[in-house]
Amino acid sequence: MNELSAEEIIKSVRDLPSLSALVMELLSSFEQQNVSIGNLAEKIAHDQSLTAKALRIANSSFYGLSRRVTTIQQAITVLGFDSVRTLISAAAITEVFSASTHQAFDFQIFWKHAIGTALCAKRLAHALNLNQDFAFISALLHDIGKLVLVTRFPEEYSEVIAYRVAHDCYMLEAERAVLGTDHTVVGRALAEHWKFPLIMQKTIANHHAPTVQDLADIPGVVHLADAIVHGLGLNQQEQALVPVLNEQIWDRMIIAPEALRRVFYETESEFEETCQILAF
Numbered sequence: 001m002n003e004l005s006a007e008e009i010i011k012s013v014r015d016l017p018s019l020s021a022l023v024m025e026l027l028s029s030f031e032q033q034n035v036s037i038g039n040l041a042e043k044i045a046h047d048q049s050l051t052a053k054a055l056r057i058a059n060s061s062f063y064g065l066s067r068r069v070t071t072i073q074q075a076i077t078v079l080g081f082d083s084v085r086t087l088i089s090a091a092a093i094t095e096v097f098s099a100s101t102h103q104a105f106d107f108q109i110f111w112k113h114a115i116g117t118a119l120c121a122k123r124l125a126h127a128l129n130l131n132q133d134f135a136f137i138s139a140l141l142h143d144i145g146k147l148v149l150v151t152r153f154p155e156e157y158s159e160v161i162a163y164r165v166a167h168d169c170y171m172l173e174a175e176r177a178v179l180g181t182d183h184t185v186v187g188r189a190l191a192e193h194w195k196f197p198l199i200m201q202k203t204i205a206n207h208h209a210p211t212v213q214d215l216a217d218i219p220g221v222v223h224l225a226d227a228i229v230h231g232l233g234l235n236q237q238e239q240a241l242v243p244v245l246n247e248q249i250w251d252r253m254i255i256a257p258e259a260l261r262r263v264f265y266e267t268e269s270e271f272e273e274t275c276q277i278l279a280f
Helices: 006-014 021-029 037-045 048-058 072-079 081-095 107-127 132-140 144-152 154-167 171-179 183-193 198-206 218-232 257-277
Strands: none
Touching: 006 144, 006 183, 021 037, 021 081, 037 048, 037 072, 037 081, 048 072, 048 081, 072 081, 081 132, 107 132, 107 218, 107 257, 132 198, 132 218, 144 154, 144 171, 144 183, 154 171, 171 183, 183 198, 198 218, 218 257
């Protein structure tokens, strides 16, 4: 066993590149009621990298716009500020890990699962009248602790993967057996360090074991979406086990069967194209 101490985890998180001040401002704006859209749009427009990402996504066939979008202001007008803010924030955060490699960890499969979960969570949030953008970005980043572990402790994580295969268990169990911690703990530490909104911190920390209070909120949505996407096979991991659902989830989330079938259909139908668009 190569158990990681709390000090090692905190150091690994702090050693990661910091998010830009603009991305931090965009994240904090999720929890603000009176956001100056014009001011944030102007700041985004002065950041060439973020602007390029936003325009590439806005002009993709996924949105089917009749004319090409050339400015951030146009993108916000067409897609809405919440969508643009969510996509830009997600792209900036995931870029921190974009160049990472590992002999036993498939980053492409990781991101495909993340995107599928994000799509499903957004659809579930819509059905439950919850914030769809919070659901999308929280779900996209729900397993971000795995990226910290696999990039900062690659040898140790190879042992985790080997343990999971040998014991045919959940990755969470393998992480705890080998490292003495798991990706939810590490993910929460990163979310706190990067000052994610509180609901995102709770989702990352609790998506495998939501509290009773979480079940009717975004953490519960992501908990359910994670299981659905595994069940639909969108993660393309043949040996992956479907996460155990909290027994109270259906009692707290009142979703009509036809609405749930629509969530399944829309998640599957949008998956491949969204993976191409969000190839961060």
